[in-house]
Amino acid sequence: MLKPDACFNKITDIEVSFLKENSIKGLILDLDNTLIDLEHNFIEGIKDWIDNIKDNNIKICIATNSISKNKIAYLAEQLDVPYVYVSLKPLKFGLKKAIKILELKNNEIAEIGDQLFTDVWVSNRMHIYSILTKPVSKDRFKIDKLKRKIEKWYLTKDNNN
Numbered sequence: 108m109l110k111p112d113a114c115f116n117k118i119t120d121i122e123v124s125f126l127k128e129n130s131i132k133g134l135i136l137d138l139d140n141t142l143i144d145l146e147h148n149f150i151e152g153i154k155d156w157i158d159n160i161k162d163n164n165i166k167i168c169i170a171t172n173s174i175s176k177n178k179i180a181y182l183a184e185q186l187d188v189p190y191v192y193v194s195l196k197p198l199k200f201g202l203k204k205a206i207k208i209l210e211l212k213n214n215e216i217a218e219i220g221d222q223l224f225t226d227v228w229v230s231n232r233m234h235i236y237s238i239l240t241k242p243v244s245k246d247r248f249k250i251d252k253l254k255r256k257i258e259k260w261y262l263t264k265d266n267n268n
């Protein structure tokens with residue numbers, strides 16, 4: 108349930124050919140630590156990457172747990188993609204909304220995010236292709252650091268089916 112279908116260092120490493128090979132027609136993207144760093148700066152090359160995805164007729168929607176609507180609206184506008192905020196991942200609430208926006212079936216969608224216990228867990232339960240990326244920024248808070256350690260342990264142990 109917690110095993111990602113694929114892992115990448117960063118989102119911009121994911122090629123269109125990889126998505127097409129896996130019959131992906133739409134993407135649900137996490138925001139914090141996936142598209143932006145902790146200072147809310149976009150990661151290098153993300154705008155070009157998103158434009159290329161769109162040019163290849165793959166739809167995109169951001170689904171973030173963040174509650175700060177102004178921040179998200181501004182960032183989503185820069186990328187020209189729709190968004191869902193207060194997604195409540197790992198609950199299914201936000202992803203269901205994003206799926207409606209994408210107008211695709213769950214098995215035609217991949218979710219890309221940096222957290223095993225939110226992004227990957229909810230995607231796997233919904234039969235959405237789960238792609239885990241490494242967090243863009245180091246964590247500021249002890250609780251996040253602990254969570255990362257558990258994630259790391261989980262990903263490196265052998266019997267994680």
Ligand SMILES: [Mg+2]
Pocket residue numbers: 137138139140141220221222
């Ligand atoms: Mg995140």
